Amino acid sequence: MSTPSPNPASNPAAAAQAGATKSAFSFKDFVIKFGLLIILAVMIIVFWRLEPAFANARNMFSILQAVSVTALLALGVTVTLAIAGFDLSIGSTAAMSLMASSYVMVILNQGTFLAVVVCLLLGAFIGFLNGVLIVKGRIPDLLATLGMMFLLLGLQLIPTGGRSIAKGMTLSDGSAATGTFTDAFLALGRYRLFDLIPLPVIIMLVAAIILWVFMERSRYGRVLYAIGGNEKATRLAGAPVERYKIVAYMISGLFASIGGILLAARVGRGDVTSGLLNGLTMLNAPYYAQDFVKGLVLVFALLFTFGFASSQRR
Amino acid sequence: MTEPGREVIRIRGLNKRFGSTHAVIDVDLDIRRGEVLALMGANGAGKSTLIKILCGVHPADSGTMEIDGEPVAFRSPLEACAAGIHTVHQIINDGVVQQLTVAENLALDEICRPEGPVLLSRSVITARAREIQAILGLDLPLGKAMSELGQAERQLVAIARALSHDPKVLILDEPTSSLSEAEAARLFTLIEDLRARGVAIIYISHRMSDIRRLADRAVVMRDGRTRAEFTRPLDFDGIVHAMVGHRLREGAHSAVAGGRTVVEIRDFALTPTSAPFDLDLREGEVVVLTGLIGAGKTEFADCLFGTATPHAGSVTIDGKPLRASSPQEAIAGGVFMAHEDRGNSSLVAEFSVLHNMTLPFLRQFSKLSLVVPDQERRAAVGQVSDLAIKCPSIDVPIGSLSGGNQQKVVLGRWLIQPCRLLILDEPFQGVDIGARQDIGRRLRETAAGRATLVICADLEEATEIADRIVVMRDFSVVGGHSVDGLSLDALVAEISGAGTHATFA
Numbered sequence: 164m165s166t167p168s169p170n171p172a173s174n175p176a177a178a179a180q181a182g183a184t185k186s187a188f189s190f191k192d193f194v195i196k197f198g199l200l201i202i203l204a205v206m207i208i209v210f211w212r213l214e215p216a217f218a219n220a221r222n223m224f225s226i227l228q229a230v231s232v233t234a235l236l237a238l239g240v241t242v243t244l245a246i247a248g249f250d251l252s253i254g255s256t257a258a259m260s261l262m263a264s265s266y267v268m269v270i271l272n273q274g275t276f277l278a279v280v281v282c283l284l285l286g287a288f289i290g291f292l293n294g295v296l297i298v299k300g301r302i303p304d305l306l307a308t309l310g311m312m313f314l315l316l317g318l319q320l321i322p323t324g325g326r327s328i329a330k331g332m333t334l335s336d337g338s339a340a341t342g343t344f345t346d347a348f349l350a351l352g353r354y355r356l357f358d359l360i361p362l363p364v365i366i367m368l369v370a371a372i373i374l375w376v377f378m379e380r381s382r383y384g385r386v387l388y389a390i391g392g393n394e395k396a397t398r399l400a401g402a403p404v405e406r407y408k409i410v411a412y413m414i415s416g417l418f419a420s421i422g423g424i425l426l427a428a429r430v431g432r433g434d435v436t437s438g439l440l441n442g443l444t445m446l447n448a449p450y451y452a453q454d455f456v457k458g459l460v461l462v463f464a465l466l467f468t469f470g471f472a473s474s475q476r477r
Numbered sequence: 478m479t480e481p482g483r484e485v486i487r488i489r490g491l492n493k494r495f496g497s498t499h500a501v502i503d504v505d506l507d508i509r510r511g512e513v514l515a516l517m518g519a520n521g522a523g524k525s526t527l528i529k530i531l532c533g534v535h536p537a538d539s540g541t542m543e544i545d546g547e548p549v550a551f552r553s554p555l556e557a558c559a560a561g562i563h564t565v566h567q568i569i570n571d572g573v574v575q576q577l578t579v580a581e582n583l584a585l586d587e588i589c590r591p592e593g594p595v596l597l598s599r600s601v602i603t604a605r606a607r608e609i610q611a612i613l614g615l616d617l618p619l620g621k622a623m624s625e626l627g628q629a630e631r632q633l634v635a636i637a638r639a640l641s642h643d644p645k646v647l648i649l650d651e652p653t654s655s656l657s658e659a660e661a662a663r664l665f666t667l668i669e670d671l672r673a674r675g676v677a678i679i680y681i682s683h684r685m686s687d688i689r690r691l692a693d694r695a696v697v698m699r700d701g702r703t704r705a706e707f708t709r710p711l712d713f714d715g716i717v718h719a720m721v722g723h724r725l726r727e728g729a730h731s732a733v734a735g736g737r738t739v740v741e742i743r744d745f746a747l748t749p750t751s752a753p754f755d756l757d758l759r760e761g762e763v764v765v766l767t768g769l770i771g772a773g774k775t776e777f778a779d780c781l782f783g784t785a786t787p788h789a790g791s792v793t794i795d796g797k798p799l800r801a802s803s804p805q806e807a808i809a810g811g812v813f814m815a816h817e818d819r820g821n822s823s824l825v826a827e828f829s830v831l832h833n834m835t836l837p838f839l840r841q842f843s844k845l846s847l848v849v850p851d852q853e854r855r856a857a858v859g860q861v862s863d864l865a866i867k868c869p870s871i872d873v874p875i876g877s878l879s880g881g882n883q884q885k886v887v888l889g890r891w892l893i894q895p896c897r898l899l900i901l902d903e904p905f906q907g908v909d910i911g912a913r914q915d916i917g918r919r920l921r922e923t924a925a926g927r928a929t930l931v932i933c934a935d936l937e938e939a940t941e942i943a944d945r946i947v948v949m950r951d952f953s954v955v956g957g958h959s960v961d962g963l964s965l966d967a968l969v970a971e972i973s974g975a976g977t978h979a980t981f982a
């Protein structure tokens with residue numbers, strides 16, 4: 164049996180209680196909105212106290228640079244999340260883009276511009292395929308993009324017969340590859356503006372701002388969110404839902420390919436074994452402690468956001 | 478006075494706030510065995526909130542509740558169920574799981590029972606589902622996904638499940654909002670059975686005919702408080718007065734003949750076997766399309782809105798052929814449609830009132846693809862005040878509005894922009910009597926520049942707003958009548974097929 168509620172319900176008490184609920188509400192709102200930023204601030208302060216050198220500007224930007232590729236992939240994925248879908252193939256799309264840029268420059272001996280354009284087109288095309296599989300083929304999003312992930316992981320090995328692409332590598336006809344990574348391309352991953360802010364960080368920030376405007380301020384973003392909320396109602400409100408969904412996956416693929424380009428420019432070779440994850444961890448060590456901390460932060464962040472959000476709904 | 482039964486539930490000083498909205502204020506209420514208590518009130522009066530406290534969905538801010546003299550405070554709907562309180566909620570989607578099959582939905586309580594077996598065989602579920610649907614005399618396709626059922630069928634599933642528990646207290650929040658007369662009649666018989674067996678029943682409805690048939694006692698809520706209590710014989714004028722705070726204007730109006738023909742429908746056959754028909758819709762007149770459930774009313778509207786294709790026939794708008802193969806094309810061609818099933822077909826639950834209202838017209842409110850907030854907000858605020866939508870602000874989530882007010886948001890959406898043909902499929906679901914008249918008046922006021930087609934199975938509602946009533950039967954239009962000098966008997970006969978109107982099923 165449930166407990167009785169001993170409630171005197173006298174007026175002042177009720178008023179005080181109502182007041183308390185109200186301020187509790189706004190506190191929760193605050194936590195939901197800024198919880199992640201608070202965690203970030205706390206982490207920065209803690210690290211700074213433990214290791215004063217941590218807080219110098221150059222170090223900060225190095226950290227940002229290390230996460231800029233992941234951040235780009237995450238940004239792209241938010242678009243597919245908005246339509247209540249998911250894109251598992253972003254990692255391999257980025258890896259594909261890494262291999263493709265190397266191939267264009269090292270083996271085909273072409274320039275920076277072509278390498279970048281090929282990667283971007285490839286990324287958008289992979290997204291288009293994902294979208295078509297999901298919308299026209301009616302394959303569930305997770306399965307379609309999972310299939311695409313494995314497909315791409317295999318596909319990127321075919322042109323080189325499974326070998327890494329590096330300057331002077333032996334081609335299948337026995338001759339040596341004549342091309343190299345161009346300086347301009349490498350600068351995409353290594354150049355620092357004012358000798359301080361890494362270019363990948365700037366690219367990531369610009370991409371984030373553009374995406375924010377697109378999703379939060381443009382009518383297209385509104386429709387994408389509406390599709391995620393109620394696809395049928397959105398279609399009946401006159402939106403070409405199928406086209407929107409395909410475009411969402413194209414955006415995801417495009418962002419993943421930008422991430423791949425930045426990774427290639429940073430690593431400087433088309434390393435088949437690097438893949439995305441290795442490529443990322445190569446940049447810092449020791450990985451085991453980091454993974455632990457990352458996991459911990461993620462769990463707390465999720466707890467803050469979803470835990471509070473759902474307790475508010477009750 | 479009827480013989481007062483023993484009190485099952487005793488509520489004293491109940492209060493509930495949502496932020497700045499004080500939804501339930503100092504409510505005292507007794508619920509007695511063997512009695513149907515009608516809970517009445519305008520949209521947003523606090524009826525659903527009150528019963529949600531009763532059945533453990535919301536905790537009360539203050540106040541006490543006793544069941545058979547024992548104080549209780551439910552912390553979850555499960556606890557309320559365990560105490561014998563079963564509820565059918567107003568928002569139909571709250572009562573069913575779309576992803577499961579019909580059988581699984583019917584037998585859901587069996588499946589979720591914590592002490593039940595871990596592995597449930599399909600035959601056990603099906604058998605249980607059969608039992609449960611037999612209570613209401615239903616014959617639903619058990620293997621189908623719930624999402625494939627129509628709204629009325631989904632409502633019936635939710636009702637059947639609540640009835641299957643042998644409840645001590647049964648709460649029905651607008652259970653007939655999308656049922657046909659025959660289905661409602663079956664439900665009424667069951668409710669009368671339960672009453673005779675001593676079950677306490679709380680019945681919420683905006684349909685006076687339901688109340689007339691069932692209610693032993695009526696409690697009227699207004700702005701969160703209980704305002705008046707009526708016992709048999711119920712004084713309906715008094716009830717309406719207590720609900721809306723004023724007398725209603727006489728509903729009668731004389732028919733408007735209509736101006737230029739906007740929509741010409743020719744040799745229209747919905748199915749290969751249905752009889753072809755012609756229909757003209759004119760500027761300025763409100764045409765009500767009526768008929769039994771399953772007569773093809775919604776299918777006809779779907780053809781006009783591009784979500785279905787007719788077997789044969791042509792439609793022209795202003796003399797130009799309408800070729801809509803999708804809602805997008807229909808809207809571009811000037812055809813707007815508010816769907817019957819607002820939860821699934823109209824509203825985005827996560828969106829605010831504002832974003833739900835303007836969804837189809839974002840292009841008009843955008844510059845260089847960026848939404849201009851001022852224009853968008855002005856349009857939404859205009860509809861909120863025109864339709865008297867009760868909400869603290871246009872930025873609150875749509876789900877925090879009362880059912881009737883959500884329905885008004887759907888109607889307001891399609892009145893934002895002028896159109897050539899406005900189709901409203903059962904627009905008055907869950908809308909209170911006063912608001913229904915206001916909406917009817919608003920529809921008639923704005924009808925001048927367009928053709929208006931309202932699908933409405935309820936004849937009381939139909940005669941209230943129509944200039945012309947068109948009857949559909951067996952997927953074909955079988956007659957049209959001006960509301961001036963309308964003979965209801967002839968209309969009923971035509972709806973059910975002349976001579977067989979006694980069965981009405």
Ligand SMILES: Nc1ncnc2c1ncn2[C@@H]1O[C@H](COP(=O)(O)OP(=O)(O)OP(=O)(O)O)[C@@H](O)[C@H]1O
Pocket residue numbers: 495496498499500518519520521522523524525526527567867868876877878879880881882907909
């Ligand atoms: N979850 C919620 N959050 C915020 N406000 C709410 C919530 N639920 C209800 N309200 C507000 O409480 C008031 C009463 O709503 P309620 O749903 O009880 O009305 P109702 O009498 O059932 O109306 P209707 O006839 O339209 O169904 C309304 O003003 C509504 O906006």
Ligand SMILES: [Mg+2]
Pocket residue numbers: 524525526567650879880881
């Ligand atoms: Mg309600």
